[in-house]
Amino acid sequence: MKKTVRIISVCLLVILFTAALISCNSTVTVEDVVGLYTGEYEYEKNEFYVTIRLNEDSTYLRTIYKNGEFRSRERGDYEIDGSTVRLYDMTSGSYTDYKYSNGVLTNNGHKFVR
16 A cells, blocks of 8 residues: 555656646747737947737837837748747847746846736
């Protein structure tokens, strides 16, 4: 009887551990991320306001305002890798990674909310 209880306990622990790993590695879909995100942050005594529009066709538009004035606009494509949304700037060839969770994109501690 003790051995059976021990085996069942170990099996339950394995199942719980596996479920925890699966939930941590959940895959985000295009349908999850499509929408307009906005956020504000301060950097070197300047205020930045950013909008990011993620479209259904995996393209994006990011607009940045610095101290209330238009600063730049960036267009490109994005891809999803697990919970990471990677924006590829079509002009510079660079990319920026954002973590996605529950309607929020996060990069360098900055949050952009849908």
